[in-house]
Amino acid sequence: MGYVDLHSHVLFGLDDGAPDRATSLAMLDALASLGVSEQCVTPHQKASQYLPAWEAIETTFAALEALRKPHHPTLRLAAENMWDDVFHGRILSNTIPRYRGSQAFLVEIPPSLMPPNLADQLFKLTRTGSVPVLAHPERYQALWDNDELARSLRRVCAFQIDLPALAGFHGRREAKQARHLVEIGLAATVATDAHQVGDVQQSAQGLTWIDKKLGHATTVRLFDHAPRAILAGDLPD
Numbered sequence: 001m002g003y004v005d006l007h008s009h010v011l012f013g014l015d016d017g018a019p020d021r022a023t024s025l026a027m028l029d030a031l032a033s034l035g036v037s038e039q040c041v042t043p044h045q046k047a048s049q050y051l052p053a054w055e056a057i058e059t060t061f062a063a064l065e066a067l068r069k070p071h072h073p074t075l076r077l078a079a080e081n082m083w084d085d086v087f088h089g090r091i092l093s094n095t096i097p098r099y100r101g102s103q104a105f106l107v108e109i110p111p112s113l114m115p116p117n118l119a120d121q122l123f124k125l126t127r128t129g130s131v132p133v134l135a136h137p138e139r140y141q142a143l144w145d146n147d148e149l150a151r152s153l154r155r156v157c158a159f160q161i162d163l164p165a166l167a168g169f170h171g172r173r174e175a176k177q178a179r180h181l182v183e184i185g186l187a188a189t190v191a192t193d194a195h196q197v198g199d200v201q202q203s204a205q206g207l208t209w210i211d212k213k214l215g216h217a218t219t220v221r222l223f224d225h226a227p228r229a230i231l232a233g234d235l236p237d
């Protein structure tokens with residue numbers, strides 16, 4: 001057993017994450033040292049920026065599986081879906097790229113623009129058994145100083161806080177919000193969102209912050225029990 005990381009850009013050559021095989025393997029070394037036993041790999045699916053073809057993602061996933069060493073975490077394929085037209089088409093055709101073998105999927109929204117129908121659409125998805133995981137809610141400006149909105153959104157998705165943000169590496173306001181969401185219990189889970197080896201080292205500092213502030217049992221809940229529950233199809237309270 002070990003930690004389960006729901007968000008990373010470990011797959012090489014697909015987006016702004018690992019550029020090559022060597023970096024992917026160095027990241028897996030670092031993630032193993034962090035205590036991660038299952039690594040979800042979530043390349044961007046973002047129409048305006050990074051939209052690698054699914055065949056390319058599958059090919060890269062298979063290549064990394066073949067290179068993976070025994071001490072590395074196991075890999076689970078998924079994607080980081082941007083809330084855009086491509087994603088909405090996939091909702092309609094029931095082809096959202098989910099965590100493989102799970103009803104859960106990872107989704108992000110633009111930091112400065114809260115989609116007006118977000119909660120309604122996510123609610124509809126939960127009604128059909130899906131478990132939406134909202135990536136890095138600490139970035140979303142509409143939630144800053146609006147716990148009421150955060151609470152209503154949290155009822156229809158699992159909030160995934162970025163560990164480097166908790167340690168202050170994603171900006172001062174983001175750090176304040178990441179810590180706030182963890183402290184008031186709205187964070188469902190934490191993840192590295194690793195794009196490079198340095199992000200894994202920053203994530204270690206995020207785990208240390210949780211350990212010191214809320215105790216190791218909270219770290220285990222957020223980075224082990226909760227992500228396992230999410231992958232099993234549960235939306236944590």
Ligand SMILES: [Fe+2]
Pocket residue numbers: 007008009080135193
């Ligand atoms: Fe990401």
